[in-house]
Amino acid sequence: MVQRVQQGEHRLRVCLGLDVLVDTLKVHKRHRDQQRYFEFRSTRYVDRHHTGTFQAATIDLGTRIPTLLDMRHGLNSSDALARLDDVGHNFISVQVPRFIFALWQELTGFFYIYQLQILWVYFYLAYWQIGVSDTGVIMLSAIIKVVVRLRSEYRVKSMAEHVEQVQVLRDAQWITESTANLVPGDVFALSSHQVVPVDGVLLLGDVVPLPIRKVPLRDDGHAYDLKAAGKIHTLFSGTTVKQASQGAMGLVMTTRTNTEKGQLVKKILFPQPVSFIFHEQLKLVFCILMLWAVFLLGVGSWWLGGTGMTALFYGLCCAAQVINPLLPAMLVVGQSIASGRLLKLGVYCVDLSRILMAGKVQVFCFDKTGTLTKEGLEFYGVYATCHTEQGAVAFSSLRPTMADLTRSGHRDNNSTSGNIDNDHLLLYGLATCHGVTQLGESGELVGNPVDLVMFQSTRAKLSVNDDGYDVIHLPDLDDSLEIIHRFEFQHARASMSVAVRDRHGHVHVFCKGSFEQIRRMVLGSNHNSPGSALPGDFDHVTANLAREGSYVLAMAYRNLGPIDATLVQSWTRDELEAQMSFLGLVLFKNFLKDDTKDAICQLKKGDTRTVMITGDNALTGVFIGRQAALVPPNVRVLVGDLANKDAPDGPHPDDNFDSDGEQKQLTLSTSKTVVWTDADTDEVFTQEQVEWMLLASDGKPLGLEPISKQPVSSQAIELAVTGPAFGALVEQGRMRPLLFSTRIFARMTPVDKMVCVELIMERAVTAMCGDGGNDCGALRTAHVGMAMSEAEASVVSPFSTPRRSVQACVDLLIQGRAGLATSFASYKYFTMYSQTMVTVKFFTFYYTMSFSQWNFILIDAFITILCSFAVTQSQAAKRLSTHRPTARILGAEVLLSVVGQIFINAWFLVGAYIWLYTRDDFFRCREWDSRATDPSKWWLLGDSFEADILTFITLYQFVNAGFLFNYGYLFRQSWYRNYLLLAIWTLFTTIVSYWELADPNPFGCLVRLNCGNPDVLVSMGYPRPTFAIEPYNTPWGNNVLPRPFRYQLWAYAMVNFLVANLWERGIILGPPRAFCRKKFATQRLQVTL
Missing domain, CATH: 1.20.1110 (Calcium-transporting ATPase, transmembrane domain)
Known part of the structure; x- marks a missing residue:
């Protein structure tokens, strides 16, 4: 019956023309060619005569890096004015109505019109006393709704509207110009404490928009791709530059609502309606x-x-x-x-109607890092490598502190041979292979939280020499190293690398990344003798560490000897990271918050399914899931991943600390075969076996037709799936039947998270809780979004809390x-x-x-x-x-x-x-x-x-x-x-x-x-x-x-x-x-x- 009413409502809206948005807009003409355009929701739409439609005005600068670098000389004034005439001013106008007008809009809604018409009846029938009292109550409720709405819109307005003066390169001269007049192709200067007004790329200088340092665009033979490696060069609108070097400048790529921030504001102001x-x-x-x-x-x-x-x-x-x-x-x-x-x-609540939806939540999804677990990671120790008497590579014992590395390692600082034992090499790698930078004014260290914890554990000091190189001082070894070349972390490669020069002129290359990526790199560098490249128990040790909840990174090393620094700086990343040797593992722990387990138990007792959606490793997710009581005790957990283990398995765990809100594509792979592995015993199962195991344990059909019927255990099982496997299963149409048997979604990109939430929403009222960083899409998509943040991202979510406790979700x-x-x-x-x-x-x-x-x-x-x-x-x-x-x-x-x-x-x-x-x-x-x-x-x-x-x-x-x-x-x-x-x-x-x-x-x-x-x-x-x-x-x-x-x-x-x-x-x-x-x-x- 409800569906018939909805159909009737739709037909009525179609008949009355209410199924389309109708607005009266003023049509303008461009100055230079009289082409018509209009402005709608801060976006300019231009009349395209060849298509007969109005299309959003954009200027595409292309993706060829040489072309972008050629634009470093800026625009001339005439070109800038022409482009300004094309795309309009770089300003997102958020029109917040005055209170009286907002109240009028509220009172002209259908139900309020009905209420006000009814009140006239009371006055006509000499029943004015009730007319007055009901009018007061109705007006009070309308005022409450208007006040809540205006508060939310003013928050968005303060976030969206920003104009200041900036130095722009026009006609080969630096001039002061309003950020509202910036257009794609402009070159603008960057300074400390400046708010980035556009989406752009860094052309020159060293810039730190918190918390990640950006590096200038360089021609490495690849195209500029914002969704992949190009992120490290990209400046995002709305971010604050904490520190910028002298002469730093950027190239404007997009303005207005074409920026990431502009898209965010549009989605906040014009959200998709949610049916309840x-x-x-x-x-x-x-x-x-x-x-x-x-x-x-x-x-x-x-x-x-x-x-x-x-x-x-x-x-x-x-x-x-x-x-x-x-x-x-x-x-x-x-x-x-x-x-x-x-x-x-x-x-905090910015949408009152979502409170009722919160009362019907059936599935609550959680990010891991910073949500279920504490904000930061804690350094747990390292496993260096050594050689056995037979010459094989093996792991040494766990070194819990840097002092253990210092004591166990040895190097003759008077020697010029460059021979350093692995313990000291690993210490050098920990001190240098990171993106940490020091703010000049305060001396504050900023960077990726993982890098910060790792660097601080070495007790090293950071400074900059006269040549502009970062210099790392190691007081425990009375040594120092210059970082002469750095390739920042890339999600696609799941690694970063540095070239450092010691005091004797020897250059060493360190590469740090996920243990899966370093494994592939080392095996690729030693394909003639793979058995001697890694410890024989590498897979076993890393899997056990992940099962125990450790956040595992690996380090690789290459000794270039005494070589000219300028030559190294000219190398591509592939050239620098060739012929690497395995150096060791770096371990961190991400401990559960004190009240997480109790809160999860309360949710489960309250008939709410709890799920983890994280960018971290699947086995680590399983460990935290068990600690937090997401995974029931004595339940078998099968981890689904793609059969091709040499392909990248999704984002690096550092995704949890991504502050730029990068919107990646749904993780897919050319390898479509998903293999399931027991998280405890490493026993391997096929997709068909897993489907029959679920059928045997639940007694419910999955809506699938397995290829073969095989006898399987009826033991209760839970599934964990990686991002690439998730993408493959979605593409094959096999994810939906497995959705409510899957407890851990690991190695998930921001888009993966959003798609996952959308799939769950098809069958259940869904809530999502995250820290408001790379969870924005999922928070905005869910029926009920809870952002554990006071940042702008919390504006996207109907609910936000600074408490950073899962107990807030219970409340x-x-x-x-x-x-x-x-x-x-x-x-x-x-x-x-x-x-x-x-x-x-x-x-x-x-x-x-x-x-x-x-x-x-x-x-x-x-x-x-x-x-x-x-x-x-x-x-x-x-x-x-x-x-x-x-x-x-x-x-x-x-x-x-x-x-x-x-x-x-x-x-x-x-x-x-x-x-x-x-x-x-x-x-x-x-x-x-x-x-x-x-x-x-x-x-x-x-x-x-x-x-x-x-x-x-x-x-x-x-x-x-x-x-x-x-x-x-x-x-x-x-x-x-x-x-x-x-x-x-x-x-x-x-x-x-x-x-x-x-x-x-x-x-x-x-x-x-x-x-x-x-x-x-x-x-x-x-x-x-x-x-x-x-x-x-x-x-x-x-x-x-x-x-x-x-x-x-x-x-x-x-x-x-x-x-x-x-x-x-x-x-x-x-x-x-x-x-x-x-x-x-x-x-x-x-x-x-």
Whole structure:
């Protein structure tokens, strides 16, 4: 039915032309050729006559490095102006409306228009008191939404709009120009503390935009590729240059929304809508209630006999009571309260509607480094190599500290031969093979966190000599080394290399990278004798270290001897890294955060599957997954990787520290065969065997057709998959069936992470938690994104926290579930209000009677508003429940709850009238006759005994509805902890009980209950009132119920309350619910937690 409503909505939007974005834009003409263009979302679109379309204006400088280097002389003024005329000013304008206009935009939404139209009915029917109070509540909810929206947009505006003065090379001269006038092809100067205004490449100088140093573009025979090796030369818009050398300059590649930052801003400002079943079914409920309101309009017109405006406004009043205009307002209030509670817990929310989605999260994905584990790595030690007596290469014992290397190694500093033992060579490599640089002003060391930890462990000192070379001083060895050439880390090669010159003029080459890459490099350099190039147990040792959670890098070495530095500097990277020898392993540990395991256990107990998506090694991911309790104990883990082990297996683990937000392509390989290996025993399985193992352990078909049926173990298994294997399985169409058996996604690029999250989202409400670096795409894609960051990336995510604790994710789900349960409580309360009022309408239409004016005011201005607000004040549960709250408004649980209460209340009201008609002593000769009454004067229709019965029964029902839907059950705290609602329920129950049980008094006469004309009251034996009473609109002049009947009626109303409580607490939320949930389970996603 929901799908049909969506289809109907789509057809209606198509018919009305609302399926396309229509905007009125001013068309401009370029100065030089009068070509037409317009600006849309900070992007210029130019009329392409040969295609008949407007296309985004771009200037492509190409990818040939010699061509880019030839542009170092800059543009002339005429070319710059022509290009500025082509692409427009380098400025992203974020238009944040003023508060009044934003409020107007909010109030012109469909539901607000409905609400405001309904309010006119109240004013027309002399019901201005309720019109004023409802207007106040509706305006308050609109203001809350507008304030949240404007705060978010101002944050984006402050991030996006940046203009300053910069030195630009124009006409072979340096001039001062605004960054807004930069165009592709411009050459601009770089200085310390400058914000990079464009995406560009570094042409000259040494620049450190935190935390990675950039190196000038050089012609190495390859094309410039931003997605691969070109990143080390690329300057990204919005990054801050911490330090720049004298004369540093860059080339502008892209501007405006064509930059990485511009694309980010566009995705923030114009996100893809996310569908949620609660909102979709709310539309269906709205349609059903509208039809119900039209039916009531017809019944009212027939029974009241009214025509024209009176019938119309009575019908609109029915619509107002069937679809209460306060419902969306209270949903917003409930969400804003949840947002406020999250704020107190250190979780910031910029999209209130996502709070409800957080309540239905089924799968929570986590990055590893900095999320599950502590921020940085800790140096753990090194394994140097040595030669056995037989001459074979072998690992020496673990050297936990640099002092161990210093003591075990030996070199004669007076010797000029360059012969250095491996321990000292490894120490030299640790001190030099990195991208660490020192800021001149403060002396602060900056660089990749792994490099920083490694360099600091050597206790070396860094300086720059007169020739501009980095000089490394090793106080423990009383030695120093010059770095004469450096090739920075490349993701495609998963390595970096340096050439260093010692004090005797000998040049040494060190290469550091992933152990897989160094293994390939060394074997390639020693292909004639591969057995002597590496320790025989290399694979076994590295695999065990990874299984133990070590972050393993390897080091290779080459001795060039006394060689001219300028010759080495002219070599290509391949030439420098040829003929390498294996030197040793470098180990780091990334320890689990103290509260990670407990938080993961809470999520799993809360029926939430937890998954790791990381750029790190698969075995390391498995180790951390076991430590963090993601992987269940005593479960076999199979690691899937491509069969071709000599191909690069994805990004280097340093991806976890990538600050540039590089958007790489989905990892694919020419080798499509995926082989699965037991993480503990190294036993190998084929793809078909793994599929049958999953079938045997789960007993559920995977939707695949394995090639062969083989007997396999039925032991429970979990899968871990590398990025290349993931890409291959996606391409083969075999990843989806394995998705919910895969616990660890390793060696994943940023795009891999995003694709993985999208696949999970196809079948489950998905949350993603990361540090906001290379997780931006996944955070933005997920239904619920949580960024553990205060940086700009957190603007992309609906939720962010500076706490950097997984416990924040638990808090988010607790508050999300409480918020969703509260939203349903508000919905059910207003549904009960509307349907109780519908029952009232049937009786008032039939008898042509009504509540008194003050009773209507009591219901609409006090009971409804205060009770509905108090329902939202229920506190969240202390811990995650074992189930998620329903999100289906039309689900069995919600329908049975509401329909059951409506049925109970309606029959109790019918029973009260049947009872009334049995009372010949005071009623049968005083039945209400409205034939002489104008039905438009509704305030004169409440002076009868029929109105008394209606009032005393339904007033309790209105008050009790708030109490009934206050039950916290699993997601909110116990009902008795909502002190505000209990106070309001007690207050109103006491007031109504006093009106009902007490003899005629000023308070009761004010609302025209149990009262009458003064003379009539005296004739009935009551004292003459000393206060004014407006004459009663009945021949007998009173509606005082006999005292015994009053007490019996009060007891009857209390029985109504008890039966309603029994239904809600004992049936809907009690053992029958648990039985039905188990016996008649709906088709839910079945996953291993």
